[in-house]
Amino acid sequence: xxxxxxxxxxxxxxxxxxxxxxxxxxxxxxxxxxxxxxxxxxxxxxxxxxxxxxxxxxxxxxxxxxxxxxxxxxxxxxxxxxxxxxxxxxxxxxxxxxxxxxxxxxxxxxxxxxxxxxxxxxxxxxxxxxxxxxxxxxxxxxxxxxxxxxxxxxxxxxxxxxxxxxxxxxxxxxxxxxxxxxxxxxxxxxxxxxxxxxxxxxxxxxxxxxxxxxxxxxxxxxxxxxxxxxxxxxxxxxxxxxxxxxxxxxxxxxxxxxxxxxxxxxxxxxxxxxxxxxxxxxxxxxxxxxxxxxxxxxxxxxxxxxxxxxxxxxxxxxxxxxxxxxxxxxxxxxxx
Numbered sequence: 001x002x003x004x005x006x007x008x009x010x011x012x013x014x015x016x017x018x019x020x021x022x023x024x025x026x027x028x029x030x031x032x033x034x035x036x037x038x039x040x041x042x043x044x045x046x047x048x049x050x051x052x053x054x055x056x057x058x059x060x061x062x063x064x065x066x067x068x069x070x071x072x073x074x075x076x077x078x079x080x081x082x083x084x085x086x087x088x089x090x091x092x093x094x095x096x097x098x099x100x101x102x103x104x105x106x107x108x109x110x111x112x113x114x115x116x117x118x119x120x121x122x123x124x125x126x127x128x129x130x131x132x133x134x135x136x137x138x139x140x141x142x143x144x145x146x147x148x149x150x151x152x153x154x155x156x157x158x159x160x161x162x163x164x165x166x167x168x169x170x171x172x173x174x175x176x177x178x179x180x181x182x183x184x185x186x187x188x189x190x191x192x193x194x195x196x197x198x199x200x201x202x203x204x205x206x207x208x209x210x211x212x213x214x215x216x217x218x219x220x221x222x223x224x225x226x227x228x229x230x231x232x233x234x235x236x237x238x239x240x241x242x243x244x245x246x247x248x249x250x251x252x253x254x255x256x257x258x259x260x261x262x263x264x265x266x267x268x269x270x271x272x273x274x275x276x277x278x279x280x281x282x283x284x285x286x287x288x289x290x291x292x293x294x295x296x297x298x299x300x301x302x303x304x305x306x307x308x309x310x311x312x313x314x315x316x317x318x319x320x321x322x323x324x325x326x327x328x329x330x331x332x333x334x335x336x
Contacts, residue, residue: 001064003028003186004049004154009058011044018044020210022058026203031180031187033197036207037233042190045207046156049188050077062153078152082159084139086131092118092142093127099150117149120179137168144176148183155180155187161196173200194234198222206230223261228335231259236295238262238306242334248301249278249327255334262295264331265307267317272326280305280325284317298325 002025011019019041026032034042047053049060051072060068067075086095093114100110118124121141131139140160148155157176161169177200180187191197197204198218206213206221206229214221214230225231231239237259246253266272271279282300294316296307305325317323 002026002061003063004188005059005061006045006049007059007061009045009048009060010056011041011048011053012056018210019048022212024205024212024215026186026188028063028186029184030202031177031189031200033189033191033201033204034207035191035194035197035204035233036213037192040207041210042207043158046079046158046188046190049154050079050156051075076153077156078147078150078154079156079158080140080143080147080160082162084131084143086139086142086146088131091128091130092123092134095131095142096145096149098146103150113149117145120182121145121175135168136164137172140164140172141175144179148179148185153186155185157187157189159190159192161191162193169196176200198234206233208233225259225333226336228257231257231333231335236262236306236308237333238265238304239335240303240305244303245332248280248303251278251329253332253334255336257335259333259335260305260327261331262306262308264328265298265305266326267296267298267307267309267323268326269323271324274326276330277326277328278332280327282323282325284319284321284323286319287316296323298323300325 004026006022006024009019009022022045034045036042044053048055051070055068059066062075096114096117097110100113118127121144123138123141126134126138161172164172173196189200201218203215204218204221205215208229214226221230221234225234228239231237239257239259242253242255242258245258280300282298284296285299285304286297288295292311294309294311296309296317298305298307
C-alpha cells in the first residue's frame with residue numbers, strides 16, 4: 001500500500017479551482033518532487049498534506065490512515081519553507097531543540113538529538129551561534145535540522161533553496177539528498193527548477209494548471225515527454241509543428257507537434273546515408289557556448305533546429321556555414 005495517497009482531491013479558493021481531481025500515490029522512503037511553474041498548485045498540494053490548507057473535496061491518507069481532517073500538529077509532518085523562520089534570539093541549538101521542548105522530551109534526550117542532527121547537517125561547530133551569525137546556506141541547514149530532529153513521518157520542502165545563490169544551491173541539494181537517503185525519510189520537494197528536480201528525485205510529478213501533467217523518473221520525463229507542456233518545461237527541446245518538420249524531413253507525421261532533443265541532432269559537412277535517420281540540410285544561424293557544450297541554431301529551409309555539440313578543441317562552426325543534419329528517427333517525439 002502507498003505510504004501517502006491523494007484521492008480525488010480538489011481545492012477551491014472561492015471560484016478558483018486550484019487543484020483538480022488529484023490522484024497520487026507516494027511510496028515510503030522516496031524523495032518525490034512536485035515540479036511546475038508558479039501558480040500550478042504544487043505548494044497548495046503540499047499544504048493540503050500538511051493540514052495548512054483545508055481540502056475542498058477528496059481524501060488524504062498517510063500510512064493507511066485518513067488524515068484529511070486531522071489537525072496539522074497531529075500529522076507527524078515536518079516542513080521547511082523558503083523563508084527560514086528561525087528565532088533570531090535563540091542559538092542554533094535552541095532553534096533546533098524548539099520542537100522537542102514543546103513535546104516536553106527529557107533534557108538529556110534533547111541534548112543528544114540536537115547534537116546528532118547538527119552533526120548530520122554539518123553544523124556541529126555552530127551549535128552556540130545565533131542565526132544572524134550564519135550564512136544563508138547555514139541558516140537553511142538549521143531549518144532542515146529543526147524539521148527532522150522530531151523524526152517526522154514525512155518531510156516537506158517548499159522551495160527551500162530558491163533564496164540561495166547558485167553555487168551554494170547546488171551543494172545544498174546534494175546535502176539534502178544525502179541526508180534523506182541516510183534517514184530514509186519520505187520527502188516531498190516542491191520546486192519550479194527542472195535541474196533541481198532531475199538531480200534530486202526518485203520520482204517527479206509535473207503539475208500544470210492544477211493537474212498532474214506527467215509523472216515519472218527524471219529520465220522518463222526528460223527522454224519521453226508526452227505533451228507539449230512537458231516538452232516545453234523539461235529539457236531544451238526544439239519543438240516544431242509536425243507539419244513543418246514533415247515538410248523538411250520528407251516523412252509524414254500525424255501529431256500536432258514534435259520535440260527533438262538537441263543532443264541527438266548531429267552535424268557534419270557531408271550527408272549521412274543511414275536509413276534510420278532523418279537527413280536535413282541547413283546553415284548555422286547562431287551559436288552559444290554552455291561550458292564544454294556549444295549549442296548551434298541551424299536554419300533548415302525556414303525552420304530552426306538546435307544541436308548540442310561537445311567542444312573538443314579545433315575551430316567551432318561559424319554563422320552562415322552550411323551543414324548536414326542527421327537525426328535518429330526514433331528520437332523525434334510526437335507529442336499528444
